[in-house]
Amino acid sequence: MTTMQAARLEAVKSIPTWTSLPVPAPGPNDVRIKVKAAALNRRDFWITQGQYPGVEPPHTLGSDGVGTVDSIGTEAVTSVSVGDRVIVNPGLFWGNNDAFQDAHFEILGVPRDGTLAEHIVVPSENVAACPKHLTDSEAAALPLAGVTAYRALVTRANLQPGERVLITGLGGGVSSLGVLFARALGAEVWGTSGQGHKLEFFRETYDIHGFNYHSDTWTKDAKSKAGGFDVILDGTGGAGFNGLLKLLNPGGRIAFYGGTQGTWPEILPQHLFYRQLSIVASTMGSPRDFEGMLNLVTTHTIRPIVWKTFEASDLGQAFDALATHSQLGKVVINIPN
Numbered sequence: 001m002t003t004m005q006a007a008r009l010e011a012v013k014s015i016p017t018w019t020s021l022p023v024p025a026p027g028p029n030d031v032r033i034k035v036k037a038a039a040l041n042r043r044d045f046w047i048t049q050g051q052y053p054g055v056e057p058p059h060t061l062g063s064d065g066v067g068t069v070d071s072i073g074t075e076a077v078t079s080v081s082v083g084d085r086v087i088v089n090p091g092l093f094w095g096n097n098d099a100f101q102d103a104h105f106e107i108l109g110v111p112r113d114g115t116l117a118e119h120i121v122v123p124s125e126n127v128a129a130c131p132k133h134l135t136d137s138e139a140a141a142l143p144l145a146g147v148t149a150y151r152a153l154v155t156r157a158n159l160q161p162g163e164r165v166l167i168t169g170l171g172g173g174v175s176s177l178g179v180l181f182a183r184a185l186g187a188e189v190w191g192t193s194g195q196g197h198k199l200e201f202f203r204e205t206y207d208i209h210g211f212n213y214h215s216d217t218w219t220k221d222a223k224s225k226a227g228g229f230d231v232i233l234d235g236t237g238g239a240g241f242n243g244l245l246k247l248l249n250p251g252g253r254i255a256f257y258g259g260t261q262g263t264w265p266e267i268l269p270q271h272l273f274y275r276q277l278s279i280v281a282s283t284m285g286s287p288r289d290f291e292g293m294l295n296l297v298t299t300h301t302i303r304p305i306v307w308k309t310f311e312a313s314d315l316g317q318a319f320d321a322l323a324t325h326s327q328l329g330k331v332v333i334n335i336p337n
Contacts, residue, residue, distance in 0.1 A: 005336055006060045006117035007315055012050035015316045016061055016116065018336075024113070024121040025071075031080055031124045032071040033088065035335045037140035037309070038115035039064035041173060045322040047110055055110050063090035063108045065115030066130055066139035067335075077124045086127040088115065089290045090144045093123075098155075098286045107144075107284065115140075116315075118337055125287065131298045141304035141330035142297065144284070145173030148257050149181055150293035151285035152233055157255040161186030163230035166222070166247065170210060171198040171328045174257060176305045178233045179208060181293075184300040190226050192218070198328055219243045231255065237263065245271050245279075253278040305329030312336045 004023045007016035026032045044061045046052065065088045069080050080086060088108065095102025108114050108122065130139050152174075153159045159182060167178045170191040179202065182189045191210035193199050202208040209225070211218040228249040234241070235258035244254055245267070252275070271277070285293070296302065307329040310318040321327045 004118035005312075006113070007062070007312075007333075009048060009057045009059050009061055011057055012048065014048065015319050016048070018312060018315070021060075021117070023119050026073040026121050028073045029077060029124055030073045030121050031069050031077060031086075031127055032119055032121050033065070033067040033086060033127065034070045034337060035065050035067040035115055035118060035120055036337070037066055037136040038062045038333050038335055039140040039144075039173075040318055040322055040331045040333065041144050042322060043107070043144070044109065045319065048319065052110060059110050060113035060117050061109050062114035062116035062333075063144045064088070064140050064142070065120060065335075066134075066136050067120075069127070070119070072124070079124050080127055085130045087130040087139050087294075088120070088122055088143055089126045089128065089147070089287065091147065091284045091286075091290070092126060094286050098288055101284065101286070105284075116333065116335070118335060128290070128294055131294060133298075133301050134303065137306045137309045137332045137334075138304050140332050141173070141306050142177070142293075143290075145177050145330065146293050146297070146304070147285035147290045148283070149174045149178040149233070150296065151289040152255040152257050152280075152282040153178060153181055153231065154185070154292065155285070155289055156280040156282040157231045157233070157253045159185055159187055159231050162188070164188045164190070164226060164228070164249075165231040165233065166190045166192070166226070166229040166244075168192045168213070168232070168234045168244070169236060170202050170208070171195065171325075172235065173330050174235055175233065176329050177302075179206060180302050180304070181296060182233075184296060184302060187231070190222070190229070192222075201328055213240065219247060222247055228252070233257075242267060242271070245277065248275065248277050250275040251277075253280060255280050255282055257282050306332055308332070309334060
């Protein structure tokens with residue numbers, strides 16, 4: 001086989017289309033993977049909208065994927081073998097400092113061609129054995145959102161068993177895995193959403209009680225019912241950030257991994273120092289975070305929430321789901337082989 005199908009973004013404000021491309025060859029320290037399933041992230045949608053400065057099409061999108069190794073660069077690659085079922089760590093070239101990523105850090109999918117393709121080449125250090133209890137769809141849903149949630153909760157916020165955690169924006173990829181991880185770590189979990197059916201799903205499925213952030217009184221209700229939180233996981237920022245700070249218990253930590261609602265309002269230092277609060281920022285995760293995340297998933301048999309698995313021919317519908325925020329959990333694509 002010399003050619004393959006890949007979902008190629010040819011222009012901003014468009015949907016990627018399946019295109020014939022040459023099958024990539026692995027470099028000396030690379031492996032090539034025959035992709036079985038790939039998942040979408042908000043990042044993919046924002047790229048289609050031209051929201052990544054300096055990034056110009058064409059690109060093959062996709063940061064999440066699972067598949068089998070079908071070629072290795074050289075005999076020096078000993079961590080995997082041809083035929084192994086592997087999951088891809090989408091954070092490339094993190095560097096040697098666990099505290100922050102190197103200047104050369106990349107996220108798979110842009111600028112390097114991503115997982116929405118029949119084959120993908122990545123450094124051998126960026127693949128790991130896929131947890132055996134996961135289906136292809138579940139495995140594809142895990143990498144980017146999983147390592148982001150794990151680093152924010154565990155590495156940055158230092159979540160401890162018995163602590164009370166609030167996870168905002170229930171239903172997104174990171175927030176959904178944040179719920180599952182926090183529960184596995186022994187925390188008491190609460191959540192927020194602007195959509196009633198998502199709150200109902202988490203209440204019925206995981207016994208997670210939550211609050212609709214469109215309500216003018218939701219922070220008062222949260223304080224009354226929960227009594228404050230030790231850790232808050234947030235990906236929105238915006239005008240509601242001060243309200244979240246007021247919900248933290250003394251010594252509490254808020255870990256944020258995104259800012260979809262824009263800039264914060266003015267933060268009064270008095271709201272922070274007297275109660276010894278911490279605001280920590282986080283993005284993606286180191287190779288150690290990825291390994292820790294996989295260990296947590298395997299040990300507790302955690303299954304990511306997959307909203308829907310689309311066939312390759314329905315790629316447009318999958319991107320529409322991202323645009324409208326209609327999904328609950330991850331959107332996955334079966335890759336044609």
